[in-house]
Amino acid sequence: MTSPPVPVSPASSARPVGQSLLQIVPSTACVQCDVCCRFPERDSFLRPFFTGEEIQKAVRAGLAPGLFPTSEGAQIDLVPNPVGEGYLCPAFDPATSHCRIYDARPLDCRLYPFALMWDAERAHVVLGWDTKCPYMREAPPSLVDEAAGAVAQWIEQDERLATLARYPRLIGRFQDDVIPLRTLARVTERLQQGRRPLRRQALTVQDRGRLEAALAVNPAFQETPLAAASFAYHYLWRHRLTYTWAELEGHLCLFAESPDGIFLALPPLGEGPIEKPVTEAFRVMRECNGDSAVSRIDNVPEAYRPGLRALGYEVVEKEPDYLYAAADLVDLSGEAYRSPRAACNRFMREQGGVLEQYDPRDRTACLSLFQEWREQKQRMGPDAWADALLDDAAGAHETALSLPAELGLSGAVVRVGGRIRAYTLGLSLNHTVFCVLLEVADRDIVGAGAFVFREFCRQALAKGARWINTMDDSGLPGLAKAKHWYHPARLLPNYVVTESRR
Ligand code: SF4
Missing domain, CATH: 3.40.630.30 (Gcn5-related N-acetyltransferase (GNAT))
Structure with missing residues (x-):
């Protein structure tokens, strides 16, 4: 994830200082810019992510605990911009263009305008710079490159590796307006340790027959199916969610990705018991979402409730x-x-x-x-x-x-x-x-x-x-x-x- 900070101390380049990281962008440039800490949508995937420890620090610095959906690490809830369009980070003071919790701001903000993200193939973690930052667009390439080297070195230290492994959501998804500068080999290796990455296919209209065939052999959806047991029900929301699918243990799994992470939009579809594909699907979601509560299976019909409860899953009713x-x-x-x-x-x-x-x-x-x-x-x-x-x-x-x-x-x-x-x-x-x-x-x-x-x-x-x-x-x-x-x-x-x- 990327999110913009508002520096208060100028620096000529991003240099690690102890546990801190000085900003490449001078504060004079930041206070005149209207990009940072503001977001067009309430659920922007760019809103800053706070680890559990960072949430505690931010709360001690004055933010309300209720701004975080969970205290175990989450993206902060944005608030409507009181003086313009869109939404603001609640720590941002629009009157002064300063961060109210600057000394306690999260790593996500301390890195900006650098950003951590997966490359387009989701094969490597890269450090890039965000072209939305006007200062960076004008900065001499040698300065940006030197700063990127220092940040990359700082990020690949053991302490940061442990944090990133614990909170994989700190690594954002690929964005084509972020220019990759360094491949982070140690971070990539740590994030992929013991993992079996799953290749997911983007859901297209051509997949309708595949999904409908998988639904048709699923007894739990046959007699009086939920509305979600259809291709159109999901495809209509592709402007809000990114849908992908994969075969897991002989079942078709339909994943949806929101700004908060990925979840399964339907239980695994296919013939036979769903115990194994459900286990695998949660493994895949944990790898992407870390401990976030966003990992879930939506639209589970009554027929699966007893079996999934018996397996130890939480099964909670939503609107029928x-x-x-x-x-x-x-x-x-x-x-x-x-x-x-x-x-x-x-x-x-x-x-x-x-x-x-x-x-x-x-x-x-x-x-x-x-x-x-x-x-x-x-x-x-x-x-x-x-x-x-x-x-x-x-x-x-x-x-x-x-x-x-x-x-x-x-x-x-x-x-x-x-x-x-x-x-x-x-x-x-x-x-x-x-x-x-x-x-x-x-x-x-x-x-x-x-x-x-x-x-x-x-x-x-x-x-x-x-x-x-x-x-x-x-x-x-x-x-x-x-x-x-x-x-x-x-x-x-x-x-x-x-x-x-x-
Ligand atoms: S925590 Fe501070 S620096 Fe980060 S987005 Fe919010 S206001 Fe900006």
Whole structure:
């Protein structure tokens, strides 16, 4: 990881002094620069990583312990920039452009504008310099090279090797705007000691068949699968997560990488017991994440819970998926469905809507409806969590609307006065379960959402679906209320599995 420090003492080059490391960039240059310690996104992978000891020091220097997700070594939580866009390290004082914990800042910051990262092949650890630093872009190459030599020597000392081995997340992933200067042979050797590096493949649209075949032979996902048991469910979020896959012990493992580290997005997929692939997957995650709690398996269905508990894993329930009888959603009969039925009737009476098949030529109109819908939601009141979800959702909608056929999605739109006022996309999880993945409707038109949902479910029922899965509620009370409005037949349990920390 890299993160920028704000030096208070000028130095002509980075020179080790005892346990310290003076900065190559003079403080006069730093206080005039607006790159350091500021980040465009709250979960930027560049936010500084603190080891356990560094967290203790930072807390003693005045930072709140709650700024660290775990006291055992973590990236710090950023805070919104009070005087501009983006986010700040909470130790940064925007009024003075100084670090409030300068003497206690972590190694990650002390190194900057140098950075430790894996090379593109993840074969060697390298020391590079970050081209985002304006001072370094102008610095004489001989000065940078001399400083890099000194830093490399300092980093390869036994004490630092032990720290890096204990906290491998201090080594960032490859960034093409960091210029490699030195290969760190001792660090590489130490990090790879006793390891069996796993070659993971980037997930592409061409892998859909491979993932679907692996899901199809997995008994735990067959009868009433979670929405996560599909290729599209994951691929839609590739703008937020980097997906890779690998075969482990004859099972396909789908890894997702967030700014915090890698985790398994689904349990290992394939025939036979998953004990061995689960063990191997946790080994791989530990090698990448160190002791971080980010190592986990998401979207584990009920069928695996007893076995994984018996093996000593922690199995914790997260928000369940909502499962409905398709016929109930289409008939909307009886007192229980009075409100959605009335909403549909009013929409048909006032707007006379008809459901049409989504055509990729509708993409631009749908994306502009998404923006309107997002603004309508924001006008309902501030909700930081919901806003963050909407930010994330924008990329997912864009991908789904751009690649419906490639992702195996079917979609529908509803026009009012010639303009698209609702759209939805979904896919069959198996012969009897259809999943509604995305739905957007103009909130100013009463019943538009209820209508597009009912008619889309009617299509699914006509194609043989007996059940409709509408995914989970993301912990949003408003969304949970809307999902309960339709009286789910079942809530499908969904678990997160971690290694026991006891
Ligand atoms: S700890 Fe200090 S130097 Fe490091 S990012 Fe935060 S403010 Fe900047």
